[in-house]
Amino acid sequence: MPTNQVYVSLDAVIVTVSANEPNILVVDRSDGQPPILPSGPLDADEDETLELAVRRWLSLQTGITVSYVEQLYTFGDRRRGAAGGGERQLAVGYIALVPEETPSEGSLWVGTYELFPWEDRRFGRRDVLLNDLAPRLTEWARGDALREGRVQITFGLGAPWDPIRVLERYELLYEAGLVEEQSTDEGGPAPQTSFGRPLGVDHRRIVATALGRLRGKLTYRPVIFEVMPDTFTLTELQRSVEALLGMELHKQNFRRIVDRGELVEATGEHRSSTGGRPAGLYRFRSEVASERPQPGFPLPRPKAL
Amino acid sequence: MPTNQVYVSLDAVIVTVSANEPNILVVDRSDGQPPILPSGPLDADEDETLELAVRRWLSLQTGITVSYVEQLYTFGDRRRGAAGGGERQLAVGYIALVPEETPSEGSLWVGTYELFPWEDRRFGRRDVLLNDLAPRLTEWARGDALREGRVQITFGLGAPWDPIRVLERYELLYEAGLVEEQSTDEGGPAPQTSFGRPLGVDHRRIVATALGRLRGKLTYRPVIFEVMPDTFTLTELQRSVEALLGMELHKQNFRRIVDRGELVEATGEHRSSTGGRPAGLYRFRSEVASERPQPGFPLPRPKAL
DNA sequence: CTAGTAATGCTCGGATCGAGCACAAGTAGC
């Protein structure tokens, strides 16, 4: 007789952008182990829907009220939960987007690119990091044509970089033994070099899934405005998109998209920034969603190498 | 003390294309109620991963061995399961793609467009169906600007049709009381007119989610080949894509995409079809996946009205 | 041999996109 009863938790990747950096909320653990995502149980009796459950305990646990919530993925490998014994754990992952905000005691923002340094390709950062990573990867793949192909495609070595493939890249590093979690899970020796800051359990994997999904969603839904304040300049908007995509965009082309998409409207006010011509202030036209399909920021066409 | 123990099932939307029609596998129920999706429990003790669990009982229950499996969404509304009493049910939905195949006793293929007639816009079928649906929808939305906007966008009335938005359309019909499940769930009177064939529980919703996701995935991953036989003509390939998208494609442009994408290779053989010039036979070049990002069939650009 | 049908090759104009130039409108330093 199989056991069907399972403990279900709801794990949230709460994303914001502040100071042009994408951050996620984590909860510190007292025992010095890596932090984890905020997570709460599903109250099978009380919670009407999964999404309401997330909102409920999220405001309780972190003091943050989220407006945008979206289901991400359900993680159910047996390896999850207390390795070995313990009951079966199932985690339904959610993405939440919030404007910059201060969380309550116990939780804190962590830069997404501390977890995934290789995902940030703005301002030439790619060179520094891919010059460390690439050699290790090619070494790992050497002689195995399949591996070599995967490394090239997923990491954009000799091929265009696809910002969406965050999870694929993380999983490849996991396989190659280049992230800490691999040895933690398999019980082997810690790698001499590991990349990015780990999270507890499989939570870095969950964040990777979330970041990839979010990057994709940016291109066809106006989700970026969920992390923006009410009014903003076009440059601020662009910086936020760039932060999440991890790549720079051509300023004039970005504005062309905003214009054509009628995504925003001018408030008429201006802001004198740190220097230079004052920028017009804009606000999101939430009506777009009901006017046009696909209102988002299409990714730049990948360069043919 | 909240109850956290939950019964978890794995529900699969198994999709194939035969005779240019997209089909899904359903299981008939003896009591005359609408059929449901094949569904199995998660064996918390035995199943290493959720995906392996799906594969395990799928071959047991339907006799079908699937090669392609992908997680879809997790459905957990309290309304699910035995309405009222009974324990909390959580369903992790999966999409599986298979080539044409005969299932074992008890399960059978059903045309996807029997469930969603409005999703099939090939061969001018749109007129017949949208002339029935559209009046009811506009009536439902009359006077409510928000509803009117949603109807226009989701159903492409006076706006481009977006093949992806299958779930949005189904949910709108649900809200408008134009599908049977609405009255079943809420206990109200059955609608005078309802559209499409219902499934049990919330399974039609699950299929809607699957179809939307699949249509999207077609555009950037070569998943279509999962439902194709080993060799096929380019027209057969095109017909299968069209079947899932529910729309016709320009033949020459379709071939241009196949060519440029190097998705297939000629076998050198030809097939004399029912009449006309014999078509070359092709097979999938599975190497594409490791050669280029985004190897798929991009959707035609939506017409600006 | 002719008509019909499907497969295949090719072309052309419009839309979109990447990339840059040029100018506008401020601030900071002298």
Next chain:
DNA sequence: GCTACTTGTGCTCGATCCGAGCATTACTAG
């Protein structure tokens, strides 16, 4: 008040992609 610098904003141009159609090829049916 002038100059240098910084940032915002408008515009253009060539490359590419895409929609749509014409023309030709290679077969079947009568």
